[in-house]
Amino acid sequence: MFRSDRDAPRLSRRQVMRLASAGAIGASASGWIETLAASAAADPKRRKSCILLWMTGGPSQTDTFDPKPGHSHGGPFKAIETAAPGVRISEHLPKLAAQMKDIAIIRSMSTKEGDHGRATFNLRTGYQPQGPIHYPTLGSLVSKEFEDESAELPGFVSISPYRAFNPAAFSAGFLGPKYAPLIVGERGVLGGAGGTNISLKVDDMAPPSDVDLSRADARLGLRDALAKDFLASRPGVSPLSHQDAYQRAVKMMRSAAARAFELEEEPAPVRDAYGRNAFGQGCLLARRLVERGVPFIEVTLSAADGSMAFGWDTHQRNFDAVEKLSQVLDPAWSTLMTDLRSRGLLDSTLIVWMGEFGRTPKINKDAGRDHFPAAWTTVLAGGGIKGGRAIGDTGADGMTVKDRPVSVPDLLATVCQALGIDPATQNVSDVGRPIRIVDPKAKPIEEVIG
């Protein structure tokens, strides 16, 4: 008579929500305060973490990780030897060259989108933007798989993102705001990065100065007293999610883990080593978040002093811009790796370096390089992958993939496997259809998975 099945998934979701916030309703103010979580590295059951280094605008593979010395496409940069025999990279990445044993270069990315917005969506979600389905970004997918209800910090932190090319590519999509990134240090459409005035603090993390702890507790107590009756008489998904978000927000505000954002705690030489710029300090923050068990952090490099507004989108004066960006990238990323290694966290932390596409091997009349999805490079490091190697080959001129083409789903499936996530895991989308984390046609790059 009635389609009772029609309501089944909704009810079960509501029940899940209710479980998630069990004990929440009517909690006393003192119940908000939590103790510090155990140290992450020592935990033998520790899950892996992932740090995505996102290169806004599409970095030039030829001038970074797939040099073509001696060819007219090669440009002025020299190729240097690395710690991995036979693998050579740009002279402007010397510190990364020294760590090549823990780095795998994928030189045979072969994708189809040459438009910033569509390609950004494609690389960051694994799918093409299509119709009504709001695909979640990688960070949301991973943070859902590694969800920990007892965590003090959100499972996905995005540091200084530049979202203008495609805001949807940075969202939790159909997974919902629970898996949305906690964003810090966001760069405005025209705002520059770099400079010394870098804030990577969470917005609105603290009450105004005239509200001390006891007054804040009193406010929360009044709030809970009012909320109790509403939640009891209107127990829907939306009110329960509201309550859940407040609890998690207060937990974070009061947590010891929130000290992750206090970069001043770090010794000055450490901060200097990462680089006193948004990306460098972002990588330092990423390390501090990994130490506190956050499963997914992304750090965006969208500008360096003197480079163009769109970071790696070097249609003109490519070589000046890439040199400057490399001088930001190299110390930050390499210090991140040494720092994680010295803390015993490098093997459990996968680092992914990518942009939305590569750039034309042929140099244009403005000494620039244009969009090039046909044959380009991404990089994996740490996380127990097999480093010291380069996958694929783009030939002498860099124009085509000669060997081992890698698609976007192939890359993301590799990331999932390296993290210990089954890429075939399904989520229920906003159109009611189950959707796998990665398209089932994907073939992980077995050569790099440890």
Add this chain to the structure above:
Amino acid sequence: MRDHRTWIAIGVACLALPRPGDAPAADAARKPVEVPRATRDARALAATIDRLLAEKWAEARVIPAGPADDGEYLRRVSLDLVGKIPTAADAREVIEDLSPDKRSRLVEKLLDSPAYTARATEIWRQLLLPEADTEGQARFAAPAFEAWLRKKVIDEVGYDKMVREILTARLGARATAPANPNARPEPSPAAFYTAKEGKPENLAAGASRVFLGVRLECAQCHNHPFARWKREEFWGLAAFFAGVQRQGPEDGYGSVREVANRHELAIPGTEKIVKAAFLEGPPPVWKAKAEPREVLADWITSPKNPYFARAAVNRVWARFFGTGLVDPVDDMGGDNLPSHPALLDELARQFVEHDYELKYLIRAITATRAYGLTSALDRPEPTPPFLFSAMSVRGLSAGQLFSSLAQATGFRDGAEGSMTDVGPRGRFLELFANRDEKPTEAQTSILQALTLMNGQIVTGATSLEVGDTLAAVAEAPYLDTAGRVEELFLAALTRKPRPDESALMVGYIEKAAPDDRSKALADVFWAILNGPEFKHNH
């Protein structure tokens, strides 16, 4: 100065409803005194809705929830029709008004207000151009589209005519995005095409989803064994847009133009040529000079089209009840049957009969018993939402939340947004954007909670120096503590506090030293604004 603020926040009801005994107000002179046909017909439709819903309640042995009280109804209908909560003065006025027809007069007042135009424009824009919430390119084109919509709303153009204008929009003039983004845009529905990247397949998928409530996307790539439409039928619909092309650089804001009179295209990646064809019914008749998009518009907006009016009324229904008669609303047909087939048919029939007029549907829906039920549960488990036996609890949209916060607190957004700085409202809307999430399943993020707890707007609202409402309530000489608490409840929740709530809040305030009582009152306001009741339309 303070007197003026007191006046604004709580004082005399400057927007009060005319009482039955009052002399006819100025706006009554614009309208005939007798009940207009539209109102009469809307009441008749409301009675039909009541009857059909009650039949299902009996069948399912469900006793519907009790009626919403006036405060609950006022808050709901204000959020639904003008996108924000009412003022404390309006709330008091309605709650204390004893006349029997006050709800229908309230609906008419809201429908006549400028805020209704803004709200209806927003609703249509979200429906017809959802991409503008998320995609840069569509966002650039949205102002012209909104300007066009606003004009249609003001002129009360029927839905069929609006859709026809979209489907037959003139393309191929110069750029669809203005050269100067701060210039006042020329009203145009062409953004529909820009947002779909000028691609026939995107246009077909979007048009069928929005106008017909039918999802065809899956048929784009392959034939699914159980799907109703096959790949060729999808591309047949897309072929009506075969001439549409995007110009300009691959990554630029290219305009969209059209090659005239093209009505076939090749399925990408195949040799197969498909001719323009409707999803159902006899094939198109190609009169001389008939443009394909006009032929398609004739079919889509025809009163005989089995999907068009049903899809529209179903979406409007879902707007007001949180759940469609067919749900999800863009997946009608196939296995997804309506909960009340006769009701859906009747709504569609009457909608066509009444020239596809949105206000007619609104008048009918807001006069139903179901719309006037309370959302509070009087039993351990909720009844299934598709019985409509209690009002659903819906999360406020970003726009509703911002406008309601401004209404409740007296916050004024001084800075207008610009290209480089979207201003407080723009940042707020971006943070709270909920895309086309179902409002009954709205979720809240940690950053949203932090913003409401510690952010600029609520911090200002709970400061005596900045918060207009709070300052006025705190300093009104004629109010005692209980009266101040009551004003804050009315301003934010459109209701008076229950005795236990009042006792708790008054006790908290009076426990403070006399000099700190205003601060304690601020804490009460903070607690109200941060509670789930404020964040929901219930």
